[in-house]
Amino acid sequence: xxxxxxxxxxxxxxxxxxxxxxxxxxxxxxxxxxxxxxxxxxxxxxxxxxxxxxxxxxxxxxxxxxxxxxxxxxxxxxxxxxxxxxxxxxxxxxxxxxxxxxxxxxxxxxxxxxxxxxxxxxxxxxxxxxxxxxxxxxxxxxxxxxxxxxxxxxxxxxxxxxxxxxxxxxxxxxxxxxxxxxxxxxxxxxxxxxxxxxxx
Numbered sequence: 001x002x003x004x005x006x007x008x009x010x011x012x013x014x015x016x017x018x019x020x021x022x023x024x025x026x027x028x029x030x031x032x033x034x035x036x037x038x039x040x041x042x043x044x045x046x047x048x049x050x051x052x053x054x055x056x057x058x059x060x061x062x063x064x065x066x067x068x069x070x071x072x073x074x075x076x077x078x079x080x081x082x083x084x085x086x087x088x089x090x091x092x093x094x095x096x097x098x099x100x101x102x103x104x105x106x107x108x109x110x111x112x113x114x115x116x117x118x119x120x121x122x123x124x125x126x127x128x129x130x131x132x133x134x135x136x137x138x139x140x141x142x143x144x145x146x147x148x149x150x151x152x153x154x155x156x157x158x159x160x161x162x163x164x165x166x167x168x169x170x171x172x173x174x175x176x177x178x179x180x181x182x183x184x185x186x187x188x189x190x191x192x193x194x195x196x197x198x199x200x
Contacts, residue, residue: 006041076113078158079120082175083107085142090177094123104142124157124175131155133192136165136183139176147173149181151188163188 009016017032083091084104095107095116107116131137131152139147139160150162150171159172165183 009035072113075117079113079117080108082120083116085174085176090123094119124155131178131180132184133189134185134187136181136185137162137178138181139173140179141176146179147176151185152178153188153192 013035015032015034016038017030019028019030021028086094086104091104091107095110111119133153135152136149137152138149141147148171149165150173151165152160153162155161155175157175159174160176160178161170161172163169164171
């Protein structure tokens with residue numbers, strides 16, 4: 001396909017002529033074209049082009065960020081639920097509210113979502129580090145009520161898993177503040193370690 005150029009033609013131009021060099025014999029020859037057979041140049045609408053480019057970029061960006069946006073919303077709601085369920089003493093220690101009492105509303109008002117999420121993650125890591133496999137614990141709800149005692153086995157970002165001390169049944173609870181009862185069963189940790197070793 002040949003190159004394209006923009007040239008300005010006088011109003012009374014009816015046809016244009018050009019000289020080309022032959023590809024084989026290199027002899028010059030001429031060709032021409034009538035003006036009405038040419039495609040007229042139209043000045044682009046820059047404002048419309050900018051608008052279309054903006055809308056296209058916006059749509060692409062929204063598509064790329066939808067997953068991140070949804071995850072951010074879910075993380076923020078998850079943090080809010082954990083703050084509401086957290087015992088008052090832990091709220092006071094964790095969120096540094098300048099009061100003798102710290103409520104979940106005070107914590108949410110003082111910190112933005114990312115700060116609260118970071119504090120909760122730190123809190124959960126410290127909590128998990130203190131509690132070891134085989135520790136008997138109870139989960140403490142925000143109103144002070146406690147779960148049945150269970151032997152801690154492992155924790156995820158959402159749940160704690162273990163075995164009820166009184167029945168030996170498997171249990172799963174949402175992440176709560178855990179309180180050690182003082183009893184520890186090293187045999188549980190040994191059995192779990194042996195089971196993992198047997199699967200390697």
